[in-house]
Amino acid sequence: MPYELKPLRIGPLEIDFPVVLAALASYSDLPYRLICRACGAPYGATAAMLDRQMLLDGKLRDRLVRLDAADHPIAGQIMGNDPAVMARAAVILRDMGFDVIDLNFACPVKKVVAKKRGGHLMERPDLALEIVRAVREAVPDRPVTLKLRRAFREKDGTSGAFWRISRGAFEAGAAAIAVHARSVEQKYRGQADWGFLARVKSEFPDRTVIGSGDVHTALDALRMIEQTGVDGVLAARGAIGNPWLFRQARDLAAGREPFQPGLAEQRQLINRHLRLAGDLYGPRRGLLTLRNFGIRYARLHPHPAKVRAAFINVKTEEDWRAVMETWYGG
Numbered sequence: 094m095p096y097e098l099k100p101l102r103i104g105p106l107e108i109d110f111p112v113v114l115a116a117l118a119s120y121s122d123l124p125y126r127l128i129c130r131a132c133g134a135p136y137g138a139t140a141a142m143l144d145r146q147m148l149l150d151g152k153l154r155d156r157l158v159r160l161d162a163a164d165h166p167i168a169g170q171i172m173g174n175d176p177a178v179m180a181r182a183a184v185i186l187r188d189m190g191f192d193v194i195d196l197n198f199a200c201p202v203k204k205v206v207a208k209k210r211g212g213h214l215m216e217r218p219d220l221a222l223e224i225v226r227a228v229r230e231a232v233p234d235r236p237v238t239l240k241l242r243r244a245f246r247e248k249d250g251t252s253g254a255f256w257r258i259s260r261g262a263f264e265a266g267a268a269a270i271a272v273h274a275r276s277v278e279q280k281y282r283g284q285a286d287w288g289f290l291a292r293v294k295s296e297f298p299d300r301t302v303i304g305s306g307d308v309h310t311a312l313d314a315l316r317m318i319e320q321t322g323v324d325g326v327l328a329a330r331g332a333i334g335n336p337w338l339f340r341q342a343r344d345l346a347a348g349r350e351p352f353q354p355g356l357a358e359q360r361q362l363i364n365r366h367l368r369l370a371g372d373l374y375g376p377r378r379g380l381l382t383l384r385n386f387g388i389r390y391a392r393l394h395p396h397p398a399k400v401r402a403a404f405i406n407v408k409t410e411e412d413w414r415a416v417m418e419t420w421y422g423g
């Protein structure tokens with residue numbers, strides 16, 4: 094049955110389809126974003142980038158922020174805890190051509206939280222809101238969005254901070270919030286609480302709320318919209334190794350049978366991805382990057398365990414060619 098989906102609004106931007114690529118450290122780099130775009134993703138975000146890193150000229154920053162005409166609209170995601178530094182980083186990203194500035198208050202990685210960044214801000218609503226206001230003021234001409242978790246801890250009532258941050262951020266002019274329906278403490282374990290997403294949307298019926306958590310398939314993405322009323326959905330782990338998820342979601346939404354890539358399509362896309370990674374990182378690092386993706390692409394192959402093992406063992410271009418010939422016919 095076709096779904097009636099609305100475009101996703103982020104400030105002045107109208108994104109034609111509401112299933113978009115999540116920020117994913119080690120994955121949502123320029124090559125993979127271009128691959129996902131080619132498969133129907135209408136919007137995406139960089140992985141979380143350290144605010145201070147944005148202030149430094151250099152090769153690492155250049156690779157992180159590299160943009161492409163085919164990769165718009167695009168959000169640059171920053172992470173930090175000093176409102177002034179976050180604001181300067183936002184200006185730099187704006188000047189480089191990012192369409193949206195996304196603030197990460199969600200990352201649960203131990204060393205990030207220990208340094209009082211990312212998910213730590215879910216315990217510091219006042220500081221989080223200072224950051225939102227400083228960034229809004231610094232880039233009034235770009236939509237500012239937030240990535241939040243539903244709470245810091247499971248049980249001690251830190252979800253109060255969620256409501257303070259989300260309400261305060263909208264009052265300060267944030268264009269959208271994306272909510273990962275797990276606590277920071279939960280990291281990626283257990284089920285995401287879609288009931289919480291429904292509560293957030295009913296609390297903010299006229300604002301843009303994007304849901305995240307347990308979107309493993311295209312059908313999950315459409316179900317999340319249907320069940321919770323969110324305006325958009327982040328495809329995260331479900332899109333790693335399956336960039337076709339976006340096309341499949343578009344198919345399902347239109348009432349079509351979802352596209353299933355055959356081996357020839359998989360081969361073509363993986364080879365294209367390798368070329369894009371080589372362009373950005375150079376041949377050696379490009380190959381190692383693609384090995385990581387190959388391990389994830391293997392899940393769509395009829396022999397996933399064997400193909401995964403074969404990708405894990407790739408060290409040279411020759412090894413790569415052998416895997417492609419053996420398992421993908423060329």
Ligand SMILES: Cc1cc2nc3c(=O)[nH]c(=O)nc-3n(C[C@H](O)[C@H](O)[C@H](O)COP(=O)(O)O)c2cc1C
Pocket residue numbers: 115116117118119139140141170197199200240273281285305306307308309327328329330331
């Ligand atoms: C490997 C990995 C890296 C991630 N990196 C980021 C990141 O840099 N910024 C961010 O906001 N979220 C990041 N996330 C969180 C995802 O965007 C998403 O919110 C989360 O995985 C929940 O969705 P899922 O259960 O459908 O995977 C990451 C998740 C994974 C698995």
